Amino acid sequence: MNSAAFFFIAVLTLSAAVAAACLRQLVHAALSFAVALVGVAAFYFLLGAEFVGLVQVFVYVGAVAVLIVFTILLTRHGTDENRGFNWSGVVIALAVLAALLWAIMRTPALYVAAQPGVTVTVRQIGEALMSDYVWPLQCVGLLLTAALIGALVLVLEEKR
Amino acid sequence: MIPAPFLEIAVLTWGLILLMVDAFAGKTDRRGVAIAGILGLLVVLAASFFLTPPTPAAASGFWSFYTADPLAIFFKRFALVTTILVLVMAIDYAPAIRMGVPAANPHAGLGEFFTLPIFTCVGLMWMASAIDFVMIFVSLELVTMSFYVLVSFTRRNPATLEAGVKYLILSALSTGFLVYGITWIFGVTGETNLTQIGTVLATQEIDKIPLLFGIALVLVALGFKIAAVPFQIWVPDVYQGAPTPVTAFLSVGSKAAGFVVLLRVLTPFLMLPQVGRLLVGVAALTLIYGNFAALPQSNLKRLLAYSSIAHAGYLLIGVVTFSGAAVAYYLVAYLLMTLLCFAVLVVVGNSGGSDQIEDFAGLAKRSPFLAFAMLIGMISLAGVPFTAGFLGKFFIFDAAIRQHQTMLVVIGVITVGCGFYYYLKVVRAMYWLTPPADSQPVPLSALSRLTMTLLIAAIFVLGVYPQPILNALDQPAARATISMFR
């Protein structure tokens, strides 16, 4: 059951990601991107990380994907015509993939099955965020402030 | 006596207050915001000399993310000084911001341009103290996020926007590598805290291959931040296109923070010999590329961009030889001379000139003080004796000879020769070429004149009396950090 679900989600996510990276039509690519994000969220639920899964759906599918669609509408640029092909890019990407697969294959310790574990509750994550992780949390708060101001400064257009 | 974390909180609060003041200031002159920012940062800088000594035992909870060791305190002061100098430049740069931001209010955007560096400063100070990958990631991103905005700030200018887009894409890419690398290190060791990672590596049998893969990805990301070859491709364009004070901030603040993180991150991983060999190669390539690519440049901002790559190479020699004091001294010297050059560049660029070297022709006749300031900056960057730049290179080469890194010393000495050629090219333009007939003296504000005088004095004082900087790190806790490198 678990293996079947894993296989199904993996195929869905990866094919959506391939579509997002390859489709010419921007809107189609953005929709496939959203599907890939939903697929990753499904992985999180499968791994028992319900809170992270929900955050993924809210933030990525709810906000990021919508923001990207908005940008596509704002910039209204029909298709992405490929001019020429970047072979060096292909080589670099394949080299990274090879290094990655090598790192995974050569490490037998990774081939462990999951223990029937308890899931991490929202309470545990909340307590960690508000006790040990309070410093990074403050930092992220300032980061969001800076991003908010910055995004406004960059697009605000007043009539002269 | 003040606990160390209060420094960041004070800077952060002051930045937010200034932002609120700016929001309700209407049509009044915004330069007051920058002056208030400079004064606030000076107070915090003074306060950093009255810190409560850190309690060594507490390494859990909050203190497992944050350290107040001498290295951290030193670079907090470094970040504060850099930000103060950048704000001084930003005041001079205000007319260009007014031209660059499309808005009805002539003061629009200025308040943000003065407060965002203060937020960046908080990020740099947190980075100096970060000893956990989560904290490193979050503070690094705070700095990067502010720079995204600052680099593309004058968006009327197409070159600036393009620089902003290039910086955005390549920085975001390096973030992706950083996160993936941290993921693998976490996966192998089960920890994100650098001290605990060190303990795990020393005590347990760890799979080396995924660990090396992780640390390589993290090094790629840090290579982007410190502008090491082959991750320097963004530097020339972004430095040339960004507003000049932001370029100065990028080349000093961002780079120094990158080196602090590099020193901290490398500490637990130095038992892996592959990491050391990789760094030697990167240092050699960076030295060669930065110095030789600077030779044909005719734009001063672009020249300084390549020079910044070259200096990253000298700093990497210091990292390879694990001499924290040499790296710290070099960074201070680099701060003084680079910011001096950029300060002159801002003032001259404002008075109608561009950043081309030929626009500096005959500057000595028009504005002798500015030409003298630039001369000192250039000879210090080149490494003429009795300047801070010379001693910086001396300490670095000395450390390299002690560690028998002969190849790096040879490359270093040859590239210093290249440096003399391209830095003195600027001096020649200022002193030997005749100015255009219609040229006027360049106006200089009292604040900038004072700042430049202080920078020139500091270059010479530290050039003959380096002890204050070397001693700043030479306290018991610092000795522990540095001895870990040895």
Next chain:
Amino acid sequence: MVTLGDYLFVSGLLFTLGFAGVLLRRNLIIIFMSLELMLNAANLSLVAFSRFRTNSLGQPNYDGQVFVFFIITVAAAEVAVGLAIIVALYRARRTTHVEDINSLKF
């Protein structure tokens, strides 16, 4: 049975797809989506590592999940600022193509 290696394999493919998208595509919006895919790949392996690396009590190592939380927040802020820059570029130059960004020499 699904092992940790399987999750890492999927995450690695996702990372490479994103990286290839950044290197090969020419539209800034698509490049930006590919960058987000790379971050998602990292998040996926973090959650997988935290699920499979249990502590002595059999509980997952939730430090990984807290880190994912931070990464998602930062990524959202990055998207906001990044898309703002792309929109500003479009207004100034009427383009979202990498090739058209060439007033500075590469």
